[in-house]
Amino acid sequence: xxxxxxxxxxxxxxxxxxxFCADLAPMLRRLGARDKGAGARAVLHPDDAATRExxxxxxxxxxxxxxxxxxxxxxxxxxxxxxxxxxxxxxxWFAAELLTATGDPAYAPILRDLAGGATALAVxxxxxxxxxxxxxxxxxxxxxGTVDAIRSVVAFAPDAGxxxxxxxxxxxTLLAVVPATGPGVTxxxxxxxxxxxxxxxxxxxxxxxxxxxxxTDQYAAALARARxxxxxxxxxxxxxxxxxxxxRLRERTAFGQPLARMQALAYRFAALAxxxxxxxxxxxxxxxxxxxxxxxxxxxxxxxxxxxxxxxxAAAECVHVHGAHGMTEAGDAQLFYRRAxxxxxxxxxxxxxxxxxxxxxxxxxxxxx
Amino acid sequence: xxxxxRDDVRTLLEEDSVRSTVADIxxxxxxxxxxxxxxxxxxxERGWLAPGWPVEYGGLGLGAVENAIVTxxxxxxxxxxxxxxxCVDLVGMFLLHAxxxxxxxxxxxxxxxxxxxxxxxxxxxxxxSDLAALRTTARxxxxxxxxxxxxxxxxxxxxxxxxxxxxxxxxxxxxxxGITLFLLPLRAPGVHIEPVPGMANDRFNxxxxxxxxxxxxxxxxxxxxxxxLLNDMLQLERTxxxxxxxxxxxxxxTIDRAAEQGLLDDPEWAGRLAELDATLRAGHALAxxxxxxxxxxxxxxxTSAMAKWYTSExxxxxxxxxxxxxxxxxxxxxxxxxxxxxxxxxxxxxMGPSHRLASGTSEVMLFLIATNGLGLL
Numbered sequence: 001x002x003x004x005x006x007x008x009x010x011x012x013x014x015x016x017x018x019x020f021c022a023d024l025a026p027m028l029r030r031l032g033a034r035d036k037g038a039g040a041r042a043v044l045h046p047d048d049a050a051t052r053e054x055x056x057x058x059x060x061x062x063x064x065x066x067x068x069x070x071x072x073x074x075x076x077x078x079x080x081x082x083x084x085x086x087x088x089x090x091x092x093w094f095a096a097e098l099l100t101a102t103g104d105p106a107y108a109p110i111l112r113d114l115a116g117g118a119t120a121l122a123v124x125x126x127x128x129x130x131x132x133x134x135x136x137x138x139x140x141x142x143x144x145g146t147v148d149a150i151r152s153v154v155a156f157a158p159d160a161g162x163x164x165x166x167x168x169x170x171x172x173t174l175l176a177v178v179p180a181t182g183p184g185v186t187x188x189x190x191x192x193x194x195x196x197x198x199x200x201x202x203x204x205x206x207x208x209x210x211x212x213x214x215x216t217d218q219y220a221a222a223l224a225r226a227r228x229x230x231x232x233x234x235x236x237x238x239x240x241x242x243x244x245x246x247x248r249l250r251e252r253t254a255f256g257q258p259l260a261r262m263q264a265l266a267y268r269f270a271a272l273a274x275x276x277x278x279x280x281x282x283x284x285x286x287x288x289x290x291x292x293x294x295x296x297x298x299x300x301x302x303x304x305x306x307x308x309x310x311x312x313x314a315a316a317e318c319v320h321v322h323g324a325h326g327m328t329e330a331g332d333a334q335l336f337y338r339r340a341x342x343x344x345x346x347x348x349x350x351x352x353x354x355x356x357x358x359x360x361x362x363x364x365x366x367x368x369x
Numbered sequence: 370x371x372x373x374x375r376d377d378v379r380t381l382l383e384e385d386s387v388r389s390t391v392a393d394i395x396x397x398x399x400x401x402x403x404x405x406x407x408x409x410x411x412x413x414e415r416g417w418l419a420p421g422w423p424v425e426y427g428g429l430g431l432g433a434v435e436n437a438i439v440t441x442x443x444x445x446x447x448x449x450x451x452x453x454x455x456c457v458d459l460v461g462m463f464l465l466h467a468x469x470x471x472x473x474x475x476x477x478x479x480x481x482x483x484x485x486x487x488x489x490x491x492x493x494x495x496x497x498s499d500l501a502a503l504r505t506t507a508r509x510x511x512x513x514x515x516x517x518x519x520x521x522x523x524x525x526x527x528x529x530x531x532x533x534x535x536x537x538x539x540x541x542x543x544x545x546x547g548i549t550l551f552l553l554p555l556r557a558p559g560v561h562i563e564p565v566p567g568m569a570n571d572r573f574n575x576x577x578x579x580x581x582x583x584x585x586x587x588x589x590x591x592x593x594x595x596x597x598l599l600n601d602m603l604q605l606e607r608t609x610x611x612x613x614x615x616x617x618x619x620x621x622x623t624i625d626r627a628a629e630q631g632l633l634d635d636p637e638w639a640g641r642l643a644e645l646d647a648t649l650r651a652g653h654a655l656a657x658x659x660x661x662x663x664x665x666x667x668x669x670x671x672t673s674a675m676a677k678w679y680t681s682e683x684x685x686x687x688x689x690x691x692x693x694x695x696x697x698x699x700x701x702x703x704x705x706x707x708x709x710x711x712x713x714x715x716x717x718x719x720m721g722p723s724h725r726l727a728s729g730t731s732e733v734m735l736f737l738i739a740t741n742g743l744g745l746l
Contacts, residue, residue: 270734
């Protein structure tokens, strides 16, 4: 049974629904997962690598990287989240937006390759794992046009053709693009709770594609739109976790009856489902506003704040109703739980988002008469 | 089109005479409450009180979107919307969808003009959320019916002309079967209305129906099919728009108070209010998706239950935040005469619990979501 959520049905979502369907979701959820404690040298299984490439190419064929409205992208992000599909999808959208904002023709081939599914992109912002994307790490420019930077928790760096180094220098926010396999670039895989694809990137005299751009005036707006899309992903993952939990409640019998008959459990997930529906509605409203050119910085911070908390809570409750079985690798509940730790903080931690939203709310309101 | 309609309604509600009415309401003495305000008539004469109704019944032939706009604008202007909800969103909507041509012609134009007040008589002393347990009976009497029973917790019945009343017409082992809806004249012999003292400004009523005779022409919908009709119609009411509008007004007041106290510069307070604002925005978006689904002819009972639950749940944390900001000032009523907000916050606190109870309790909404949405229970 599929949970009832508000119908959307935009074109891109409809086209991608066959890819992110109930039959394929269990496979997509585990795609690229490494063994626990596999460490820096863990490699992707060849079958997973081929499947990843196939899914990425399918997404490109379906138009995921074309000139899409935010309203379409949030729908697709929600579907990807529902399937718990780990990929460079949302970061590639963010990267494409940053590249486009510069107007640098040197990026045209990169954007063309992305649209065709021939490449992915990674956004590298944080110097340390605990840093916030609103405060990118330092970027050092050399006189001869190369750059130095250290970036941690960069997603899918080996899959990316190029790395977008977002950094600060002299109080300005800069963007430098370097080839992921270029000279002076080294990658080291993190071993993280999601067992996914997070890397430390060390760039020493990295050769820059095009120019180093000052994106101070564009970065906050692009981040806000990325947050809308990521919130959609998180709310989608909450929806997925709720559905996995509901399935468990229907199948598992305890105390002589299905767990589904227990009101305390049923109401808990009903409340989570309603919160998920509300967050998704807010995401869609924000995306429409963004498409109309509105400033969505406050909205972006707010929906991500709600979505991050929701995704973690839904995942934790999903594990809980599975009992100890939920902590085993036999089921998918633990996947939602482990990945929510990373995904919820990806574009801003809860306390930071709350502070940022508070600051934006105070600045946005009309002074009281 | 909808923007122009909202602008027109807002312009009317910002006129001095309307503002004066709002100020007067705040100063009503204890025991006095809003009935048919002049502003309703002014909206009604333009077709704006029920804009979604056909022109022949006093509307503008528009739709659910315009109905929702009126609800939002009334609340934004501080005009109590209970009478509007009762007359237009509930009784009027039932008649519009299930009434006979004669019932529509007799009642809808007057409701749409703001000249007649209708209420609902559903809850009973032993049947609240569990409406199938109602004990009011309607027995056949020749070509008509005789009603006996008691209805409680209804609002505005002391001012009402007639009420939509649920009564059991057939005893059945299936409790949902055998309920019929009637139009009950509230001034008919045998209808006794008594106040039930409560903490909110609007009084609860106990309506005792003592052998009141009604005709077949007073039946709304098919006899014995009232349960289905109630479920279908109440679903249309549950967009969450009205609950969100009330919550938004309260949060805006709270944010204003925080700004006056310089607390928007306090990251903790600003963050807390921004999070409340985020939930309200989410509720607003969800509520409007329900309105648009209604307008498009494809309402969904599960998501409308989600919208009602989510929007009404926001009011408690907002009241908590505003009360913390106001301190003991929040406890002073309009009748104290020294408050800086005409006692509106104190009144809102007394009204607070009603939002999670009205239009189906939070638990009923969760039941609908769990059963029909998640396949549980």
